[in-house]
Amino acid sequence: MNHTRRNFLKFAGLTAAGLCVASAGGALAVSGAGSKIKDGDKALNAKRWGMVIDTKKVGTKESIDVLAKACHAAHNVPDIPGKQNVKWIWADSFEHAFDQPNNYMDEGLEKREFALLCNHCTNAPCVRVCPTQATYKRADGIVAMDYHRCIGCRYCMAGCPFGARSFNFMEPRLHLDLAKLNKEFPTRMRGVVEKCNFCVDRLAHGKQPACAEASNGAVVFGDLADPASEVRKLLREHYTIRRKPALGTEPGVYYII
Amino acid sequence: MLEKALKGSPKYYIWVGFLLLVILGASGIYLMQLMQGLTITGMSRDVSWGFYIAQFTYLVGLAASGVMIVLPYYFHNYKKFKDLVIFGEFMAIGAVVMCLGFIVVDIGQPQRMLNVMLYPTPNSILFWDMVVLNGYLLLNVVVGWTCLEADRQGLPHPKWSKTLAYVSIVWAFSIHTVTAFLYQGLPGRHYWLTAILAARFLASAFCSGPAILLLVIMLTQKVTTFKANVEGVATLAKIITYAMVVNVFFFLLEVFTAFYSGIPGHTHSIVYLFKGVHGHHELVPFMWTAAVLAITSLALLIPPRLRDNIKLLPWSLAILVIATWIDKGLGLLIGGFNPTPFETIAPYWPTGKELIISAMIYAIGALVVTILFKVATEVKQETGASQKPIAQAD
Numbered sequence: 307m308n309h310t311r312r313n314f315l316k317f318a319g320l321t322a323a324g325l326c327v328a329s330a331g332g333a334l335a336v337s338g339a340g341s342k343i344k345d346g347d348k349a350l351n352a353k354r355w356g357m358v359i360d361t362k363k364v365g366t367k368e369s370i371d372v373l374a375k376a377c378h379a380a381h382n383v384p385d386i387p388g389k390q391n392v393k394w395i396w397a398d399s400f401e402h403a404f405d406q407p408n409n410y411m412d413e414g415l416e417k418r419e420f421a422l423l424c425n426h427c428t429n430a431p432c433v434r435v436c437p438t439q440a441t442y443k444r445a446d447g448i449v450a451m452d453y454h455r456c457i458g459c460r461y462c463m464a465g466c467p468f469g470a471r472s473f474n475f476m477e478p479r480l481h482l483d484l485a486k487l488n489k490e491f492p493t494r495m496r497g498v499v500e501k502c503n504f505c506v507d508r509l510a511h512g513k514q515p516a517c518a519e520a521s522n523g524a525v526v527f528g529d530l531a532d533p534a535s536e537v538r539k540l541l542r543e544h545y546t547i548r549r550k551p552a553l554g555t556e557p558g559v560y561y562i563i
Numbered sequence: 564m565l566e567k568a569l570k571g572s573p574k575y576y577i578w579v580g581f582l583l584l585v586i587l588g589a590s591g592i593y594l595m596q597l598m599q600g601l602t603i604t605g606m607s608r609d610v611s612w613g614f615y616i617a618q619f620t621y622l623v624g625l626a627a628s629g630v631m632i633v634l635p636y637y638f639h640n641y642k643k644f645k646d647l648v649i650f651g652e653f654m655a656i657g658a659v660v661m662c663l664g665f666i667v668v669d670i671g672q673p674q675r676m677l678n679v680m681l682y683p684t685p686n687s688i689l690f691w692d693m694v695v696l697n698g699y700l701l702l703n704v705v706v707g708w709t710c711l712e713a714d715r716q717g718l719p720h721p722k723w724s725k726t727l728a729y730v731s732i733v734w735a736f737s738i739h740t741v742t743a744f745l746y747q748g749l750p751g752r753h754y755w756l757t758a759i760l761a762a763r764f765l766a767s768a769f770c771s772g773p774a775i776l777l778l779v780i781m782l783t784q785k786v787t788t789f790k791a792n793v794e795g796v797a798t799l800a801k802i803i804t805y806a807m808v809v810n811v812f813f814f815l816l817e818v819f820t821a822f823y824s825g826i827p828g829h830t831h832s833i834v835y836l837f838k839g840v841h842g843h844h845e846l847v848p849f850m851w852t853a854a855v856l857a858i859t860s861l862a863l864l865i866p867p868r869l870r871d872n873i874k875l876l877p878w879s880l881a882i883l884v885i886a887t888w889i890d891k892g893l894g895l896l897i898g899g900f901n902p903t904p905f906e907t908i909a910p911y912w913p914t915g916k917e918l919i920i921s922a923m924i925y926a927i928g929a930l931v932v933t934i935l936f937k938v939a940t941e942v943k944q945e946t947g948a949s950q951k952p953i954a955q956a957d
Contacts, residue, residue, distance in 0.1 A: 389607035389909065402905035431750050437689035438678040457678050458601075458671020461689050463611040467751020469904035473611055473671065476602035496600035497671025553750040 348512030352529035354447040355426065355504055356558040357515075358540045363524035365418040370397035373421055376520035380508070382493045383500075384481035392472035394502040395423040395517055405550050415563070421517070421525070424449060424470040424502035425549060425557030432462035432471065441499075447530070447558055448504045458497040467553050471501045530558065564712060567941040568934040574786070575937065582930045589923030592916050593668060601671055604917040609909035610900040612669070614917050617896040618924070619665035621771075621888060623742045624764065626658035626699060628772020630735035631802050637728050643795035646949035647780065649714075652707035653935035654776050655735075659700040661928035668920050688744045695738045702731040707935075715942045739764045746899065754832035754899045757820075763813045764891075770806035771887035773799055774880040779932065781877055787940040790951040797871055800880075804864040807883055811857055814890075832898040835908060843908040846897060853889035856882045 345351070364370060377383070377395045384392050397419040401407060404420075426449045432441050433449060440456035443449055463471045477496045487493065491507055494500055504527075505515035518525040528537035537560075540546075546560040571579075596603050606613040629651025635641035636648050667673050684690050709724045743761035750756065777799055783789055821829035834840055836850045860883035864870050869879070903909050913921075943949055 389609065390602055391608055393608075398905060402907065405906075435687050435689065435749070437684050437687040437693070438675075438682045439684050440678075455675070455678055455682070456672065457675045459666075459669070459689060460611045460671070461687070461745075463608075464746075464752065464900075465749050467749075467904055469609065472608055474600065475604075475606070476600045495672075496602075499671075550751070555750060 346510050346512070350509045350512055350514075352446050353531035354428075354529060354558070355509075356447070356528065356530035356537055356560065357504075357518070358526045358528075358537045358544075358546065358560045358562060359421050360524045360526075360540075360544075360562040361418055361420055362562065364421060364521055367397045367419050369524075370395070370419055370421045373517040373520050373525065376516040377502070379486070380488055380505070380516040381491050381503070382478075382482055382487055384478040386476070386478075386481045390473075390475040392474065392478065392500065394472075394500075395421055398422050403549060404547065405552075406547075420561060422468070422470070422549075423517070423559065424504070425468055425555065425559045426502075426504055427558065428556035429554060431465035431467065431555060435461045435465040437461065444506070448506055449501075450503055450506055451500060453492070453494050453498050453500065456498040458499065460499060462499055467550055467555065468557075471499050473499050564708075564715065564938050564942065565934075567938045571937060579930065579933060582926045582933065585926040586923055586930070589919045589926070592919045593923060596668070596916065596920060597673075601669075603914060605912050605914045607909055607911065609903040609907075610897065610911035612896055612900070613911055614892075614896075614913035614921055615665045615669035617892045618921055619662050619669070620742060620764075620895065621892040622658050622661045622665065622928075623696070623739055624768030624887075624891065625772045625775055626655045626662060626696075627735045627739045627765070627768045628658075628776050629655040629703070630732055631769050631773045631806075632776075632799065633728060633735075634732050635798070635802075637725070637732065641798070643792045643798060645795075646789075646792055646943070647795055647799070649707055649711055649939045650780055650783070650936065651776060652703045652710075652731075653939060654779065654932060655703045656700060656707065656935060657928045657932035658772075659696055659703070660931050661924050662696055663700075664924040664927055665921070668924060688741060688748060691741050692738075692745060695734065695741050699731065699734050699738050702727055702734055706731060711939060711942055714946060714948070717946070736765065739768050746895075751904055752899050753828040754895075757817065759813055759816060763810065763817075766806055766810035766813055767887050767891055770803050770810050771884055771891075773803050773806075774883050774887075777803070778877060778880050778884070779936070783936055783940060784951075788944050788950050789940045790949055792949065793873075796873075796876075800864065800870050800876060803880070803883070804861075804870060807857070807861060807864065807887075810887070811861065831902050831906075835901050836894050836898045840902070841908050843901075843910055845910050845912065846894060849889050850894055853886045853894065856886035857890075860886055 364373065374393070374395050374397075378385070378393075381394060383394050386392055400411070400415055400418060400420065403422055426447055428447065430441075430443060430449045433443050436442070437459060438455050438457055440452045441449060441462050442452070458473065460473055463473060474494050474496045478494050482493060505513070505517075508515060513519070515525075515527050518527040526536050526540055528535040530537055532538065540562065541560060544562040546562050548557045548560055551557070592603075604613055604615075632644045632647045632651040636644040667676065670676065679690060679693050706724050706727045710720045713720045713724075740761045743764040746752070746755035747757060747760040777796065780791055780796075784791060818833065821833055831840070835843065836846050837854075839845075839847050860879055862869075863875065863879035863882065869875055897911050900911070901908050
């Protein structure tokens with residue numbers, strides 16, 4: 307009796323162990339090299355995507371709202387009133403955007419608004435702190451997110467020095483016009499973090515980012531690594547600054563002042 | 564041994580029943596949070612961690628506290644802590660359970676929690692925190708339970724348990740260091756971005772943790788036949804005092820660096836906490852209460868005559884606990900997020916629901932500690948170790 311029971315337990319134990327190994331192998335295979343995203347035929351590619359914003363051309367709340375509207379419509383970003391809001395691109399003042407206070411600034415600059423968004427930093431703290439690699443760095447410099455892997459710990463929000471990230475405190479679909487959804491891009495669920503993705507979804511189809519498209523040339527998107535690109539041309543010809551450069555995150559968004 | 568937790572006095576049943584009731588009632592609110600999301604909390608886009616993570620941080624200190632008993636006992640062969648060791652280890656178990664509980668209720672998608680293990684990410688400090696906390700839990704369960712079982716059977720503790728106890732001592736320092744690293748490595752949060760944060764965390768843990776432990780042990784003495792070694796208690800009070808002195812000193816170092824250098828990033832959070840900025844003074848009364856209570860606790864603990872007064876000691880310890888709790892359970896988090904990356908102030912206050920869910924986690928921890936302490940005191944009673952003189956026992 308005892309003998310058979312022991313055999314049975316051995317068998318059961320081995321079976322359980324086998325199942326564990328098998329499923330772990332499956333998980334490893336999924337996360338492995340086989341999961342590379344394929345580019346479309348028309349996909350835009352770069353070594354290091356970046357953005358230059360001409361704040362002389364797009365420097366008012368109204369003009370930046372146009373960009374935000376285009377962006378938020380393209381990515382089904384909900385419009386939530388209050389402090390638990392979600393935003394990918396928005397307007398704020400010089401004093402709030404840049405850590406270089408000036409008591410005697412010229413009036414034009416003092417009143418100017420700046421389009422703020424994720425900087426897609428080279429040394430992104432959000433990528434460094436994410437415990438599940440739900441936020442990750444693509445080879446082209448874009449800091450992208452996997453909304454299905456994010457556990458909602460919000461460590462990335464504490465890590466981001468630019469306040470670029472939003473958390474879905476509640477069901478975002480309750481604050482979306484479901485009739486006007488962009489079917490090309492998913493809506494999110496509650497409990498995950500999101501932010502500007504430099505329009506990876508549009509780049510894959512050969513389209514410029516939504517904000518650049520809506521900006522009448524005030525927002526230029528291109529390859530920072532390519533000396534012949536338009537962004538590099540703008541950087542050569544204008545004085546530009548970045549947000550909080552002293553932190554060493556190497557933002558990929560430049561502002562023409 | 565667990566069966567010892569099943570039989571007790573009517574008072575014991577009432578207490579356990581009360582805790583179960585709190586857990587059951589509050590879990591209804593937690594279900595609500597699961598269905599509606601973290602919108603039921605006071606957290607926001609700017610203050611994205613709140614009361615839950617603050618409690619987690621404070622309780623990591625409680626978990627690390629047992630080491631102030633275990634270290635002198637194992638490394639310095641300080642025998643007067645012999646009867647306290649098991650309580651230190653069991654308190655650590657309860658504390659880590661609460662820490663893990665506060666993490667679980669804080670995350671937005673708890674059902675995906677295991678992603679942290681499925682996609683292990685060594686560059687994330689949260690990954691390491693998961694490793695050290697679970698490891699510390701396991702170490703204390705194994706060492707505590709084995710040693711108590713050996714005591715009950717009148718056997719010497721197995722050799723390997725001593726090795727594991729040594730490991731757990733070093734490990735205790737790691738859990739609070741790693742928890743501090745969660746904060747102090749973030750580039751944009753000036754209040755946290757300071758090399759002394761881990762040292763501050765350890766100092767505050769080694770005073771507040773043993774203080775809570777000692778308070779619970781005093782309570783245990785009231786309701787059971789257990790009697791702690793008087794000299795051991797006095798030594799622990801001395802350790803608490805030293806740690807609190809160091810804790811206050813480290814904070815003053817921060818104040819000096821911030822205000823003598825005058826660098827706005829360093830001063831802003833402290834000014835917000837203690838004076839208020841942009842018309843926001845939410846935390847000012849709390850922070851000054853903490854400051855006054857911290858000094859009061861030192862005034863009551865440093866003079867040996869007052870410290871050794873066993874009637875006064877619980878009050879001194881309670882004052883110390885409140886002071887350190889405000890500092891770490893309230894000021895650290897809110898001060899870290901304020902000013903925001905936009906140099907604005909985003910006030911945060913926990914909602915009632917947030918507090919009820921927190922009460923649920925505290926009740927779970929209290930239940931774990933109650934059951935473990937019950938088992939430990941019963942075993943001590945059975946073996947006749949560290950008992951009150953019979954005349955006073957009833």
